[in-house]
Structures are given as C-alpha cells and as structure tokens.
Amino acid sequence: MESLLFGMVHFVGGAWAQNFRGWRFALAHLLSLQAQPESLWRRAWDYIAYEFTFGRITVSIATLVLGIVVLLLAILISRGVRSFVERRMSERTIIDPGIQYTVLRLIHYFLITVGTLLALKFAFGLDLTSVAIVFSALSFGIGFGLQFIAGDIAAGFILLFERPVRVGDFITVTGPDSKLTEGRVQSINLRTTVVMTNDQIAAIVPNSKLVNQNLINWSYRERRSRISIPIGVSYDADIDLVTETLLEAADGVEFLLEEPKPKVQFLGFGESSLNFRLLVWTARPRRHMQIKSDINYRIHSLFKERKIEIPYPQRDLNVRVSSLNDLIHPDTETDENLSEEDESQLQRNEETAANKQ
Structure with missing residues (x-):
C-alpha cells in the first residue's frame, strides 16, 4: 500500500515538474518577445500585408479582410435602413402595402450593390470603371448563356415597378x-x-x-371577388320557391360579404331544366372553393327538404321506318328491292330447303 502511494506521488510530482518546466519555457519565450515588441508587430503586419499578384490584380490578407468587413457592413446597413423605412411607412396607413414592399426591395438591392462594388474595390483594388467593363462583358455573355436567368431578373424589376402582381x-x-x-x-x-x-x-x-x-x-385593384354557382331545376319547380331557397342557402355562410347581397338570376330555359345561378361576394378569394362547397351542401339539403328536383338530362328519340317488316327484320330486304337474280336465287334456296325436308 505504501509503495502504491509512493508511486502515485512520484507520478503526479513528475508530471507537475514537467508541466512547470514547460510553462517556465513558454513564459521565458513571451518575456523575450516582449523585449522586442516593435519587431513582433512589424513581422506580423508584414505577413498580413504581403501582397499576392494575379495578373493585374493585387490582393493581401488585409485587403481581403477589409473587403469582407465592408460587405458585412453593407448588409447590416441595408437591414437597418429597411427596418427604419418600414416602421415609418407603416405609421402612414395610406401607403399601399405593395408600394411599401417595392420601396424596401429597391433599397435593399441598391445598398447591397453599392456594398459589393466597394468590397471589390477594397479587397482587390479594382477600379470601378474596369468593374463596369467587366459587367458589360458579362452582360454580353449573359445574352447567350444565361438569357433565361437575365430575363427572370428583368421581369422581377418589371413586377416591382409595374406591379401587376x-x-x-x-x-x-x-x-x-x-x-x-x-x-x-x-x-x-x-x-x-x-x-x-x-x-x-x-x-x-x-x-x-x-x-x-x-x-x-383575383385581388387586382379590388379585394372583393364574385362567386357564381349555377344550378338547374325541373320544369315543374316553383321558380319563386327556388329563388327563396337559393338565397336562404347563402345566408350566414362564412367569409361572405353582407354587401353586395347575394343575388339569384334566372338564366333561361335549358333542354331539360330551368337554369339559375346564385351570385355571392367575398373578400377572401383564397376561400372560393370552401365557400362553394358550403353553399352546395346547403342547396342539396334544402332542395331535398322542399322536394325541388334537379332533373337528369332528357332526350326524345324518334325512329322512322317504312314498314312493320323493316322494324321487325331490319336486315332483311323486301321483295320489292330484290333483283331478278336475287329472286331466282331465293326460289332455288327455298326449293332446296323443301327437298331436304
């Protein structure tokens, strides 16, 4: 037991002594560096500011870091300006939300574009004139290889300015x-x-x-939209009762507007039905299908309750025949239509059948 404790103390003490020697060496190295602080910083700056040349472009770690910082600042400034403008415009309720969205988008694109150009200038030392030449060359290449993407981008600005959507x-x-x-x-x-x-x-x-x-x-200029529900009833139906029933079916349906009120129109006389349509208004175009479904459920229930019939399509079929024989045997030709050869052949067939019997 004593030997085990002695071994553990020796192991811990040896490790501590080894670590102490390491720390002492590191501390001495730092003290030696502090003795020459100017040379240390100068050497570090030489590494950071060392310039690499690629053709006409000269870049260093310092300029790259500066370009990244400028781009990040442009992003932060864009977010801050957009947030500020959005708050100010939201206070003015007369400004259309679509106009607000367009203004905020344009501010974002402008600030990011300016920040990107400045970042390229600081990072690679590019002249903005040469950048414009590069963009012109890229636009020429875009016309061939990236025309669809360029068309989508141009269409995006059309949507923001013209605002059809x-x-x-x-x-x-x-x-x-x-x-x-x-x-x-x-x-x-x-x-x-x-x-x-x-x-x-x-x-x-x-x-x-x-x-x-x-x-x-569905929401262009005016949020309201009309829903048309066509329905056909039997010729025996009371049109006043049909009108009353359709209006009752639309009463109290969710997402419908009180003004304009629901309206029933008698469209005309169909081949097998009297044709009506129910017109209702909503400010929620997204709910069109749900509104139609709810009203159709009510129409079916009320029609069934009041015995209003929705007819099946009906057709009158008129058949004209020249004689009763044509109706019974449509594939058999009459004697009047038979030629002399057909008559003689028919007689021979009858004689042959009689002989067999």
Missing part, C-alpha cells in the same frame, strides 16, 4: 404540365416569385412567367 394577391397561374396553380403571393424576389397554395405548398414561379404568360389576379 403584388405581395398578398391571390393569383391563378399556369404551372407544370399546363396545370393551373392557385395561391397567395408570398414574396417577389430578384429571379422568382413564391406562391403559397391553399395546401400550404410553396410554388416557385419564375418572374418571366408572370410577365409573359396569362394569369388571373
């Missing part, structure tokens, strides 16, 4: 495989627009598609 609008646009996509515009970015569907699925639509193709904007 604004953030918050409910739109219908042609999606993949020519299918219609309905949803609310969540954001208009530099190249794409995000449309959130009723199923909470984000549809990423290129901006050029919103500019060049036909789309339906």
Whole structure:
C-alpha cells in the first residue's frame, strides 16, 4: 500500500515538474518577445500585408479582410435602413402595402450593390470603371448563356415597378404540365416569385412567367371577388320557391360579404331544366372553393327538404321506318328491292330447303 502511494506521488510530482518546466519555457519565450515588441508587430503586419499578384490584380490578407468587413457592413446597413423605412411607412396607413414592399426591395438591392462594388474595390483594388467593363462583358455573355436567368431578373424589376402582381394577391397561374396553380403571393424576389397554395405548398414561379404568360389576379385593384354557382331545376319547380331557397342557402355562410347581397338570376330555359345561378361576394378569394362547397351542401339539403328536383338530362328519340317488316327484320330486304337474280336465287334456296325436308 505504501509503495502504491509512493508511486502515485512520484507520478503526479513528475508530471507537475514537467508541466512547470514547460510553462517556465513558454513564459521565458513571451518575456523575450516582449523585449522586442516593435519587431513582433512589424513581422506580423508584414505577413498580413504581403501582397499576392494575379495578373493585374493585387490582393493581401488585409485587403481581403477589409473587403469582407465592408460587405458585412453593407448588409447590416441595408437591414437597418429597411427596418427604419418600414416602421415609418407603416405609421402612414395610406401607403399601399405593395408600394411599401417595392420601396424596401429597391433599397435593399441598391445598398447591397453599392456594398459589393466597394468590397471589390477594397479587397482587390479594382477600379470601378474596369468593374463596369467587366459587367458589360458579362452582360454580353449573359445574352447567350444565361438569357433565361437575365430575363427572370428583368421581369422581377418589371413586377416591382409595374406591379401587376403584388405581395398578398391571390393569383391563378399556369404551372407544370399546363396545370393551373392557385395561391397567395408570398414574396417577389430578384429571379422568382413564391406562391403559397391553399395546401400550404410553396410554388416557385419564375418572374418571366408572370410577365409573359396569362394569369388571373383575383385581388387586382379590388379585394372583393364574385362567386357564381349555377344550378338547374325541373320544369315543374316553383321558380319563386327556388329563388327563396337559393338565397336562404347563402345566408350566414362564412367569409361572405353582407354587401353586395347575394343575388339569384334566372338564366333561361335549358333542354331539360330551368337554369339559375346564385351570385355571392367575398373578400377572401383564397376561400372560393370552401365557400362553394358550403353553399352546395346547403342547396342539396334544402332542395331535398322542399322536394325541388334537379332533373337528369332528357332526350326524345324518334325512329322512322317504312314498314312493320323493316322494324321487325331490319336486315332483311323486301321483295320489292330484290333483283331478278336475287329472286331466282331465293326460289332455288327455298326449293332446296323443301327437298331436304
């Protein structure tokens, strides 16, 4: 037991002594460096400021760090300015939300562009004139290789300035495989627009598609939109009762506006039904399908309760025949239509059948 304790003390003491010697060496090294502080800082600065040359571009660690700092400052300034402008505009309720979004986006793009140019100038020492020449050359290449992306970016600025589509609008646009996509515009970015569907699925639509193709904007200029629900009833139905029932079906349905009030129109006389339509108004275009569903449920229930019949399509079929024989044996030719050869052949067949019997 004593030998074990002695061994542990020796091990710990040896390790402590070894660490002490290491710390003493490090402390002596630091003290020696402190004796020459100017040479230490000068040597460190020489490493940081050492310039690497790539063709006409000269860069160093110091200029790279400075460029990164300038870019980060541009991002922070952009966020701060956008937040300040957004607060000031939100206090003025007369400013349209779409205009607010456009102004904030343009401020963001402007500050980030200026910050990027300054970062390139400080990091690589580029002259802004040469940068403009480079961008001109890139634009020439964009015309061939990146024309679709450039078109989407240009369309993004058209959407921001012309504003045929604004953030918050409910739109219908042609999606993949020519299918219609309905949803609310969540954001208009530099190249794409995000449309959130009723199923909470984000549809990423290129901006050029919103500019060049036909789309339906249910919220353009006016948030209200009308819903038309067609219905056909039997010719025996009382049209006054039908009108009253349709108005009752629309009464109290969620998301409907009180003004304009629901309205019933008698469209005309169909082939098998009297055709009506119920017109209702809503300020929630996104709820169109739900509103139609709720009203249709009520119409079916009230029609069933009041015995108002929705007829099946009816057709009158008129058949004309020259004789009763044509109706019974349509594939058999009459004697009047038979030629002499057919008559003789028919007689021979009858004689052959009689002989067999």
